[in-house]
Amino acid sequence: DDDCVGQYDDCGVCNGGNADQDCNGDCFGDAFVDDCGVCSGGNTGHEANSDQDVCGVCFGDGTFCLEATIEFGNVTDYTIEVLYDSPLNIGGFQFVIEGPQVFNASGGAAADAGFNVAVGDSNIVLGFSFTGEVIPAGSGVLTNLYVTIDSYDACITDVVLSDDDGDEFGAIVGDCIDLPCPEDADQDGLCDWDDDCVGQYDDCGVCNGGNADQDCNGDCFGDAFLDDCGVCSGGNSGHEANSDQDDCGACFGDNSSCTGCTDDTAYNYNDGCYDTVTDEPVDCLIDDGSCEYTMYFTDVPENTGVTEMVVINNILGLEYGDEIGLFDMNGQLNSNDCSSEYGELLVGSGRYEGDGMMNILTVGSIDYCSDGGYQLSGWIPGNDIVVKVWDKSEDIEFNALVTYEDGAINTWGDLYTVLSELDGRVSFQYVDLDGVILNNISLYLQPEDTDVAAVFEEIDIVVAANDQGEYYIPSNNVETFNSWDNGRGVQVLTNGGESYTMPVLGFDLSLIDPNATIVLDPFMLNNIGYTLSESTSIESVFSQLDEGSILAVADDQGHYYIPDYDLNTIDESGGMMPGKGYQVLISGSDTIEFAYGEADDTGLGRNQSIVGASENYEITRTGVSHPMVINQITGAVSQGDELVAYANGIPVGVVPVNVEGSTLLVAWKSLYEYGLDTDGYRDGDDIEIRLFSQEYGQELRVITDLNVGSYGESPITMGSIHVLDELAVPAEFGLEQNYPNPFNPSTTIDVSVASDSYIMLNVYDINGRLISTLADDNFDTGYHSFVWNGLDQSGNKVSAGIYFYSLQTNEMTLTKKMILMK
Numbered sequence: 001d002d003d004c005v006g007q008y009d010d011c012g013v014c015n016g017g018n019a020d021q022d023c024n025g026d027c028f029g030d031a032f033v034d035d036c037g038v039c040s041g042g043n044t045g046h047e048a049n050s051d052q053d054v055c056g057v058c059f060g061d062g063t064f065c066l067e068a069t070i071e072f073g074n075v076t077d078y079t080i081e082v083l084y085d086s087p088l089n090i091g092g093f094q095f096v097i098e099g100p101q102v103f104n105a106s107g108g109a110a111a112d113a114g115f116n117v118a119v120g121d122s123n124i125v126l127g128f129s130f131t132g133e134v135i136p137a138g139s140g141v142l143t144n145l146y147v148t149i150d151s152y153d154a155c156i157t158d159v160v161l162s163d164d165d166g167d168e169f170g171a172i173v174g175d176c177i178d179l180p181c182p183e184d185a186d187q188d189g190l191c192d193w194d195d196d197c198v199g200q201y202d203d204c205g206v207c208n209g210g211n212a213d214q215d216c217n218g219d220c221f222g223d224a225f226l227d228d229c230g231v232c233s234g235g236n237s238g239h240e241a242n243s244d245q246d247d248c249g250a251c252f253g254d255n256s257s258c259t260g261c262t263d264d265t266a267y268n269y270n271d272g273c274y275d276t277v278t279d280e281p282v283d284c285l286i287d288d289g290s291c292e293y294t295m296y297f298t299d300v301p302e303n304t305g306v307t308e309m310v311v312i313n314n315i316l317g318l319e320y321g322d323e324i325g326l327f328d329m330n331g332q333l334n335s336n337d338c339s340s341e342y343g344e345l346l347v348g349s350g351r352y353e354g355d356g357m358m359n360i361l362t363v364g365s366i367d368y369c370s371d372g373g374y375q376l377s378g379w380i381p382g383n384d385i386v387v388k389v390w391d392k393s394e395d396i397e398f399n400a401l402v403t404y405e406d407g408a409i410n411t412w413g414d415l416y417t418v419l420s421e422l423d424g425r426v427s428f429q430y431v432d433l434d435g436v437i438l439n440n441i442s443l444y445l446q447p448e449d450t451d452v453a454a455v456f457e458e459i460d461i462v463v464a465a466n467d468q469g470e471y472y473i474p475s476n477n478v479e480t481f482n483s484w485d486n487g488r489g490v491q492v493l494t495n496g497g498e499s500y501t502m503p504v505l506g507f508d509l510s511l512i513d514p515n516a517t518i519v520l521d522p523f524m525l526n527n528i529g530y531t532l533s534e535s536t537s538i539e540s541v542f543s544q545l546d547e548g549s550i551l552a553v554a555d556d557q558g559h560y561y562i563p564d565y566d567l568n569t570i571d572e573s574g575g576m577m578p579g580k581g582y583q584v585l586i587s588g589s590d591t592i593e594f595a596y597g598e599a600d601d602t603g604l605g606r607n608q609s610i611v612g613a614s615e616n617y618e619i620t621r622t623g624v625s626h627p628m629v630i631n632q633i634t635g636a637v638s639q640g641d642e643l644v645a646y647a648n649g650i651p652v653g654v655v656p657v658n659v660e661g662s663t664l665l666v667a668w669k670s671l672y673e674y675g676l677d678t679d680g681y682r683d684g685d686d687i688e689i690r691l692f693s694q695e696y697g698q699e700l701r702v703i704t705d706l707n708v709g710s711y712g713e714s715p716i717t718m719g720s721i722h723v724l725d726e727l728a729v730p731a732e733f734g735l736e737q738n739y740p741n742p743f744n745p746s747t748t749i750d751v752s753v754a755s756d757s758y759i760m761l762n763v764y765d766i767n768g769r770l771i772s773t774l775a776d777d778n779f780d781t782g783y784h785s786f787v788w789n790g791l792d793q794s795g796n797k798v799s800a801g802i803y804f805y806s807l808q809t810n811e812m813t814l815t816k817k818m819i820l821m822k
Contacts, residue, residue: 064169070095070142070159071174077182079146080154082125083174084109085139089164092128093142099154100147100179108141117143124158134164149182150193228277248285250276260284266291267321267351296390296397297325297349301335301377306364308379309416310348313357313405317425319393320354324400324422327386328379328412332365335377340369347379347412364412381413389424398448398505400424401512423511428503429533431579433459435499437623438671439492440556440581442529443484445506450484459502460495463674467527467583487518489527489581491556491623493674520592525715526584534599535575538582539568541596549592551585552716556623558611558666562716565629567664572605585715611666614642614654616692620679624669625653628687628706628717631662635723636700637691643721644699646688647681647711649780657691665689667711683712689721690728699728701783729781730754735807735814738788742819746789749805753779760808763788771798774805790820 004014011020011027023039024031031042036058040048051058055065066087073081080100084090093110102125105117110127113135117127127143135142147154155176162168181191185198192198197207204213204220215222216232224235229251233241244251248258253276260272262284268291273284292298310326318324331345348362365378387400404410405418429445447455452472456464464472466488470481484490486509494500509516509531520526538561542550553561559570570576586592612619628645637657645653645667653667667687670680687710690699706719734752741747751761761775772793774786788805792798800822806815 064167067170067172068161069139069172069174070156070161072154072156072177073141075154075177075179077149077180079144081144082108082142082156083140084135084142086135086137086161088169089137090135090161091132091164091166092162094124094126094158094160095156096158097123097125097145097147097154098157099151099176100149102145102147104146105143106146108143109135110143149179151179153178248273248276255286258282258285259288260286261291262287263291266293267295268292293351294323294349296392297323297346297388300346300349301363304363304366304376304378306366306378308362308364308412308414310360310362310385310419311357311416312360312419312422314421315352315356315358316421316423318352318389318422319391320352321392322352322424323349323390323392324352324358324360325349325388325390325397326360326362327388328383329386330383331379332367332375332377334375336374338369338375340375342380345377345379362412379412381411383412385410385412385417387419387422389422389426391424391426396505398424398426400448401507423507425511426505426507428505429579431502431504433492433494433500433502434556434623435494435497437556437621438674439494439623440489440527440583441492441579442489442531442581443486443504443506444509444531444533444578445504446486446509446512447484447504447506452482452484453479455484455504456492456502459500460498462493462495464490464492466490467525486529486531487516489529489583491527491581493671493676515595517593517595520584520586520594522586522589522591526586528582528584530576530578530580530582530596532576532596532599533578535577535601535604536596536599537575537601537603538570540600540602541576541594545592545594549586549588551587552627553585554583554625554627555580558621558625558668560627560664560666562627562629562664565631565662565718567629567662569607569611569664571603572607573609574606575601575604612653612655612668616642617644617651617654619651619654620668622668622671622678622680624671624680626667626669626681626711626717628653628665628667628689629662629719630665630689630721631718632720633657633659633663633723634720636693636725637723638693638695640694642692642694643702644690644692645681646690647685650679652679652681654692669711681711683710685711687711687717691723700724701726701728730783733757733807733809733812733814735805735816737816738805738818742821744790744800744821746787747818749774749786749788751775751779751784751786751807753781753784755781757809761786762806762808764804764806765798766802766804771803 006015008014009016009018011018013020020028022029022031022042023033024042024044026043029042031039031044034040034048036049036051038046038051040046053060057064068084068086071083073083102119102123105119105125110117113129113133115127115129119125153176156173159171159173160168161171183192185192199208201207202209202211204211206213213221215224215235216226217224217235217237219236222235224232224237227233227241229242229244231239231244233239246253246255248255250257257276258273260270261268263269270284273282274280275282325346326348328345328347330342331347333341333343333345348360350358350360352358363378365380366376369375387402388397389400390397401423402419403421405420408418426448429443431441433439452464464481466481471478472481518528538553550563555570559573561568561570612621637659639659641657642654643657643663643665644651645665653665655663655665657663668680670682671678672682687706689702689704691702693700701724703722703724704719706717708714708717730752732754736750738747738749753759758778759775762770763772765771772788774788790798800820803818803820804815805818806813
């Protein structure tokens with residue numbers, strides 16, 4: 001029965017929720033919210049939309065409907081101005097350029113206001129300020145566009161402008177503009193991108209064709225061409241192609257470019273034939289009879305009618321193309337006159353074809369001068385036949401080894417001569433010559449020319465000598481040593497201190513004399529050759545001989561083999577070596593012969609140290625040395641100390657001591673006998689030995705007990721030494737106590753001389769009377785010993801008693817007492 005189940009609103013409507021009230025709160029009133037959101041009409045007393053400005057903007061200031069003008073200004077080949085005319089401040093701008101490609105924008109009012117202006121994809125130009133700066137209202141250049149003009153016009157589109165509040169305002173966009181043509185290269189009034197031919201049409205109507213489509217006859221797209229001789233041929237030219245070539249294919253030629261030797265077995269096959277265009281060699285097509293079958297041994301005399309055939313049955317070591325020359329070393333040189341000239345003459349030659357044999361026809365001389373005629377060049381009967389070989393691949397000439405058939409003689413003058421064998425199997429041996437020593441060398445090849453002058457032809461030497469007293473001294477024309485003997489070593493001194501590697505061309509000795517022996521003579525220092533091509537142990541070579549027969553062997557490097565003292569520095573340093581000579585001293589009075597046999601490198605060492613090398617001394621190696629075998633060392637000595645050999649105050653050899661066995665001290669001899677003033681001992685010089693102490697860093701005095709006292713007295717010096725704990729060179733003058741003391745009949749007095757000085761050593765009796773003068777002279781620095789035999793100045797024996805001995809120098813006097821016993 002309830003008329004309103006709920007609640008009546010303010011307008012009396014059941015559950016109406018005041019929906020019938022207008023915006024002014026009047027039930028069923030006419031008021032409403034206008035476009036600016038203000039309640040208007042009805043009972044409000046407010047006119048609808050009265051809050052809009054002239055631009056229709058609610059509560060606006062009337063600027064929204066204002067517009068700015070954006071248009072193009074000046075245009076160049078690469079810039080376009082964008083102008084503005086704005087009633088409002090510009091807080092930012094954006095627009096699109098259609099037409100040219102914009103790659104940058106700068107300058108204008110935008111730059112003045114500190115705007116950042118960027119060009120983006122699709123030619124969008126954007127300007128704004130990070131700091132809120134604005135472009136003041138007004139007109140002018142907004143910005144400059146940098147463009148690549150590739151179209152005829154340019155337009156501004158999609159303009160967006162904002163004011164200083166960030167509000168967008170309108171823009172009037174100017175008209176599109178025409179752009180200038182960027183390039184008219186041929187200046188024909190057509191822009192290049194519209195010009196069908198930027199350039200010029202040639203005579204064949206081809207743009208920039210340069211008449212390339214004309215043939216050599218001037219016909220457009222014709223078939224005429226330049227032939228190989230450069231003549232226009234074919235097409236409409238009326239000329240046959242290459243009709244100007246000769247038989248060689250040479251233009252305007254005379255056939256000379258392909259004329260020559262056409263025999264491929266001749267040395268000059270195809271020589272001189274060439275392509276006239278490239279100048280490259282070509283095959284000869286026309287033979288002119290110029291073929292040559294020798295190219296080295298060519299200067300053979302003209303045929304005289306006198307001949308001798310040389311038949312060679314077996315040829316060894318030659319290859320196809322090598323040549324054999326037959327010579328008379330004192331043949332008739334002149335022809336067609338009577339001048340009688342003689343000398344080395346090639347009288348026949350041939351090229352080896354590889355079949356193992358050859359026949360060579362030679363030319364003999366004629367002499368009709370005694371009958372009023374003339375002489376013709378050739379061999380002379382009775383002169384020796386000399387056979388030489390030219391090795392084509394190596395381009396070397398050498399004397400061949402030849403064997404004559406039984407019964408044949410090796411002189412010219414027969415109808416024919418038969419050589420049963422010619423051996424051309426040569427090779428090179430290279431021998432090192434040290435410029436600062438007297439080298440001792442040998443060869444394992446027999447030189448193809450055994451003349452000593454020929455062996456040393458390429459080397460400047462002072463002297464070469466063997467152990468037979470034979471010398472070759474080229475500067476003085478001394479040639480008593482003229483034929484090389486492989487069994488002997490040769491001592492060689494080069495000129496000017498120059499070192500050389502000497503090439504020697506020769507034959508393997510095993511092919512010449514496989515049973516060759518080496519001869520060792522007694523009572524002399526033999527100098528033998530080493531005839532093997534590989535190193536071998538000297539122990540293995542001489543162990544085949546009777547024990548004790550070999551006293552010593554030496555090379556030019558200061559290495560020795562002294563079997564009696566178990567010393568073998570030759571094998572320690574690599575053994576007997578190719579190219580080296582060895583000096584050998586034997587015992588007894590009988591001659592010894594031996595052969596080397598096969599090389600045996602068993603036990604060879606690799607010690608490459610230089611004999612005489614030391615950090616403390618500079619020793620001059622001369623190639624000539626003297627061995628001193630010290631079989632016992634006592635006294636102040638330690639491992640690592642060095643023994644030093646002296647001569648006349650100069651160190652001539654040094655070696656580390658061997659405290660556990662024999663020490664080999666090698667002294668080097670001066671080359672004074674060869675006119676060279678080199679350091680080293682001289683024969684007759686006193687032997688002095690000192691010890692360099694590594695502990696003290698100085699030399700100590702050595703007392704020697706040797707078999708000889710001077711160099712040259714014996715081939716080997718041997719003995720023992722005692723090292724004193726005192727300096728080798730005295731630091732001050734001294735007078736030692738005599739020994740023995742007391743004494744009878746003689747005693748020894750030692751004196752130390754600190755520098756080269758005058759000294760006097762006298763003996764006085766107890767009353768001060770002078771009894772004897774033992775020294776009265778100048779003496780060298782060092783230690784000197786004097787013996788008094790108990791006699792006075794007159795040679796009379798003095799009585800027993802006390803005596804005094806006194807040393808006097810320019811600076812001091814020293815005196816000591818001694819007793820002579822009955």
